[in-house]
Amino acid sequence: MIKRFCSLFFLSMALVLLTTCAFAAEYPAQPIKIVVPYAAGGTSDIQTRIMSKYIKEYLGQDFVIVNIAGAGGGIGNREVLNAAPDGYTVLFQHQSMFSNYLTGVSDFTYNDFAPVCLAIRTNRIFITKPDAPWKDLKDVVEDAKKRPGQIRLGAEIGATSHFQVMPLQIMTDNAFVLTASKGGDMDRITKIMGGHMDLSVVALSSVVSYLKSGELKALAVTSAERDPFLPDVPTAKELGIDAIFMQDTGFYMPPKTPEDIVATFSKAIGEVSKNEAYVKEIEEKTFSQVKYMDSEEFVKFLEEDFKYWSRLAKEAGFEPAKK
Amino acid sequence: MESLVQVFTVGFLATFQPFTFLLLVLGVFWGMIFGAIPGLTAAMGVALAIPFTFFMSAVDGLTLLTGIWIGGVSGGFISACLLNMPGTPSSITTCFDGYPMSRKGKSGQALGIALTSSAIGGLLGVFVLITLAPFIARQALKFGPFEYFSLGVLAFVAVSSMLGGSIWRNLAGLAMGLAISSIGADPISGIPRLCFGISELQGGIALLPLLVGLFCVSEIIEDIGAEMEAIVPPEARRVKLRELLPPFEVFKSNFANLIRSFVIGLTIGIFPGIGGATSNVIAYGMAKSSSKHPEKFGTGIPDGIIASETANNASIGGAFIPLVALGIPGDAVTAILLGGFMIHGINPGPLLFRYSADLVYAVFSAQFWANVVMFVMGLFLIKLFIYSLSFPKKFLLPIIAVSCILGAFALNNRVFDIWVLVFFGIFGYAWNKMGFSLVPVLVAFVLGPVVEANLRQGLTESAGSFLPIFTRPISLGLLIAAAALFLLGRYLQRIMKRRRVSGI
Numbered sequence: 001m002i003k004r005f006c007s008l009f010f011l012s013m014a015l016v017l018l019t020t021c022a023f024a025a026e027y028p029a030q031p032i033k034i035v036v037p038y039a040a041g042g043t044s045d046i047q048t049r050i051m052s053k054y055i056k057e058y059l060g061q062d063f064v065i066v067n068i069a070g071a072g073g074g075i076g077n078r079e080v081l082n083a084a085p086d087g088y089t090v091l092f093q094h095q096s097m098f099s100n101y102l103t104g105v106s107d108f109t110y111n112d113f114a115p116v117c118l119a120i121r122t123n124r125i126f127i128t129k130p131d132a133p134w135k136d137l138k139d140v141v142e143d144a145k146k147r148p149g150q151i152r153l154g155a156e157i158g159a160t161s162h163f164q165v166m167p168l169q170i171m172t173d174n175a176f177v178l179t180a181s182k183g184g185d186m187d188r189i190t191k192i193m194g195g196h197m198d199l200s201v202v203a204l205s206s207v208v209s210y211l212k213s214g215e216l217k218a219l220a221v222t223s224a225e226r227d228p229f230l231p232d233v234p235t236a237k238e239l240g241i242d243a244i245f246m247q248d249t250g251f252y253m254p255p256k257t258p259e260d261i262v263a264t265f266s267k268a269i270g271e272v273s274k275n276e277a278y279v280k281e282i283e284e285k286t287f288s289q290v291k292y293m294d295s296e297e298f299v300k301f302l303e304e305d306f307k308y309w310s311r312l313a314k315e316a317g318f319e320p321a322k323k
Numbered sequence: 324m325e326s327l328v329q330v331f332t333v334g335f336l337a338t339f340q341p342f343t344f345l346l347l348v349l350g351v352f353w354g355m356i357f358g359a360i361p362g363l364t365a366a367m368g369v370a371l372a373i374p375f376t377f378f379m380s381a382v383d384g385l386t387l388l389t390g391i392w393i394g395g396v397s398g399g400f401i402s403a404c405l406l407n408m409p410g411t412p413s414s415i416t417t418c419f420d421g422y423p424m425s426r427k428g429k430s431g432q433a434l435g436i437a438l439t440s441s442a443i444g445g446l447l448g449v450f451v452l453i454t455l456a457p458f459i460a461r462q463a464l465k466f467g468p469f470e471y472f473s474l475g476v477l478a479f480v481a482v483s484s485m486l487g488g489s490i491w492r493n494l495a496g497l498a499m500g501l502a503i504s505s506i507g508a509d510p511i512s513g514i515p516r517l518c519f520g521i522s523e524l525q526g527g528i529a530l531l532p533l534l535v536g537l538f539c540v541s542e543i544i545e546d547i548g549a550e551m552e553a554i555v556p557p558e559a560r561r562v563k564l565r566e567l568l569p570p571f572e573v574f575k576s577n578f579a580n581l582i583r584s585f586v587i588g589l590t591i592g593i594f595p596g597i598g599g600a601t602s603n604v605i606a607y608g609m610a611k612s613s614s615k616h617p618e619k620f621g622t623g624i625p626d627g628i629i630a631s632e633t634a635n636n637a638s639i640g641g642a643f644i645p646l647v648a649l650g651i652p653g654d655a656v657t658a659i660l661l662g663g664f665m666i667h668g669i670n671p672g673p674l675l676f677r678y679s680a681d682l683v684y685a686v687f688s689a690q691f692w693a694n695v696v697m698f699v700m701g702l703f704l705i706k707l708f709i710y711s712l713s714f715p716k717k718f719l720l721p722i723i724a725v726s727c728i729l730g731a732f733a734l735n736n737r738v739f740d741i742w743v744l745v746f747f748g749i750f751g752y753a754w755n756k757m758g759f760s761l762v763p764v765l766v767a768f769v770l771g772p773v774v775e776a777n778l779r780q781g782l783t784e785s786a787g788s789f790l791p792i793f794t795r796p797i798s799l800g801l802l803i804a805a806a807a808l809f810l811l812g813r814y815l816q817r818i819m820k821r822r823r824v825s826g827i
Contacts, residue, residue, distance in 0.1 A: 039658060046665055049377060066736050070526025071508040071515075078522060079737070105513045152784060157512040180511045180783045182776045190651050194464035196784060209650070285665065
């Protein structure tokens with residue numbers, strides 16, 4: 001019996017394996033696996049799927065979107081880090097790689113990969129309940145100074161949102177009660193609507209409809225300039241709060257990927273970023289902006305931003321993991 | 324009421340476009356197959372279909388996804404009754420009575436009861452969803468971290484004292500489940516725990532390989548070397564449709580059970596993160612504790628199947644409520660569905676009813692018809708599955724083993740998950756052999772992170788004080804219910820022991 005079980009078992013396994021064989025030629029000779037380190041249906045997932053509709057014209061190959069979710073993106077990151085450096089496994093990720101490293105959750109960061117290019121930029125926004133007494137983020141900060149230990153500021157500990165609320169804590173000498181959230185913007189949005197948190201910071205793409213319907217109120221965006229989708233909301237900088245954060249999602253290849261492969265891929269993304277239909281679709285469906293930087297520019301930008309995040313981590317007393 | 328009228332006019336009109344209805348039928352079929360095959364789940368069926376919806380209109384795409392979801396949650400009973408393997412986490416307790424009934428040669432009847440209960444639970448759920456969604460969703464928001472914590476405690480108690488077997492052994496199972504669930508990134512600070520230096524464990528153990536390992540692979544191991552007769556005797560491979568339709572008396576005598584299970588399923592479905600995997604267990608426990616003949620549960624009686632299958636389909640309606648009314652996904656599948664909405668540029672949430680009311684009605688109508696289609700299609704699929712299970716097990720088990728492995732891999736495209744599957748297969752086999760139940764392990768695994776994250780979140784809110792668990796009214800009420808359930812469980816066990824001794 002066992003023999004028969006085994007023979008049938010291996011036969012069916014072999015059939016499955018046969019169908020997945022592949023071979024190599026000039027890059028890109030086969031579809032490219034894009035690892036989205038978050039669940040299907042999230043903003044990053046939708047953005048890559050929109051991209052995959054247009055990319056073939058410029059790259060000559062299709063994208064295959066693979067969702068590897070878990071550990072705040074860490075599992076998908078590692079999958080690409082350990083993949084073959086042949087340009088067929090590419091990561092689509094944002095600054096969460098900074099926060100994972102700086103808080104000691106993962107032992108690698110952006111410069112352990114081969115950064116390819118920046119593709120999309122989404123703003124971050126501070127939100128509160130519509131009946132909250134504050135007009136903007138400055139009001140909140142002043143109020144917190146007056147009555148420390150009473151306003152609940154929500155963030156996901158160790159994630160990007162935690163870094164984004166750090167300037168407020170530093171300004172007010174920890175006057176806010178830092179309330180932990182489980183992760184994901186939706187959790188904090190729900191908690192604010194249900195009155196279990198007073199304010200928090202989330203991706204603009206997650207809250208536009210709530211702001212329009214009046215279920216939530218915007219306090220400030222954290223970009224350098226005002227957001228094109230919500231031009232009435234002031235920036236934190238305008239309000240005298242030193243906090244500039246954006247969610248910059250770009251492509252990363254495994255370390256030691258040959259430069260010409262990186263350049264070929266990056267060039268295709270640069271070209272698709274000029275396609276008006278693509279730009280419009282990204283804007284309308286994900287409330288984000290198409291923002292291209294080639295690999296040289298991207299690395300420079302990441303270095304600068306990483307310094308800023310490292311400084312915040314130091315002030316908050318975090319220790320990065322040892323490599 | 325107005326929305327009910329709208330669904331029956333505007334919504335039905337949208338569903339009855341030829342192509343849309345075809346997609347609905349295909350979706351339900353696809354879903355039921357995914358639900359019925361051990362190793363594939365409703366969530367996977369929906370996730371795989373998302374890329375196809377890209378090229379469809381919003382109504383078509385969402386109709387397809389809704390169909391798959393409803394088919395998938397329902398399909399789980401097929402393998403639960405026939406193979407003692409829950410096709411989805413929502414059908415764990417369906418095995419308890421469905422499989423024994425099948426073993427008595429009444430496969431058709433067991434499946435018929437499960438199918439009918441699923442359809443009833445699903446349809447009632449749709450009606451509540453249509454009429455009360457925005458109101459209920461707003462109430463559910465008031466449920467804070469401490470309430471979630473207490474609800475989790477209630478579920479733990481229900482599992483350990485109501486499902487039968489020794490309470491202490493069940494508690495051991497809960498502890499084991501909690502330990503397994505704490506592997507990986509800590510839900511609040513993201514720091515990896517219990518990883519033993521294996522970097523793949525940082526994301527934790529995924530539900531699917533755990534479930535399939537515990538319940539399906541362990542069952543396959545059990546069968547290796549055993550007598551390989553067919554599950555369904557060849558002479559019973561052809562069932563008449565009439566045999567599948569359960570007699571009316573079954574449901575008449577289970578009316579209270581049906582309504583109670585429906586309410587439990589719906590209520591639990593509403594709270595994000597808890598969902599169908601928990602509701603069927605609680606509904607089964609409650610049915611048993613309020614039954615006049617608790618000792619018969621587990622021997623193959625309709626009551627148990629009705630409780631489990633009504634509750635898990637009612638949870639679909641429940642999980643849809645926060646999704647459409649507030650844009651908050653209640654479980655893994657609704658999170659994927661949320662993405663399905665967003666792909667079409669529609670943001671579920673407060674504005675959905677205002678800007679895309681027609682679409683909402685179309686989705687509600689799709690839900691309604693998916694349940695009807697599921698019922699009709701189920702009758703034929705059941706015949707097919709009974710027929711295919713009349714082949715000897717030696718042909719069947721290797722195929723199931725491969726589908727389990729494929730499912731575990733496809734979940735996250737990681738080979739590591741296959742090892743997780745194999746590990747929990749062996750673990751489940753050993754656990755069963757030692758006389759422990761696997762259900763508490765699974766329930767603790769599903770709810771562990773919810774309970775932990777909410778407790779710790781609550782503690783950051785209350786600056787470290789545990790007091791609110793007992794001072795917040797809903798939370799206190801849930802804890803009192805848990806205590807009552809525990810005492811009731813012990814009492815029932817004693818009665819059952821006495822009855823067994825006196826031979827009644």
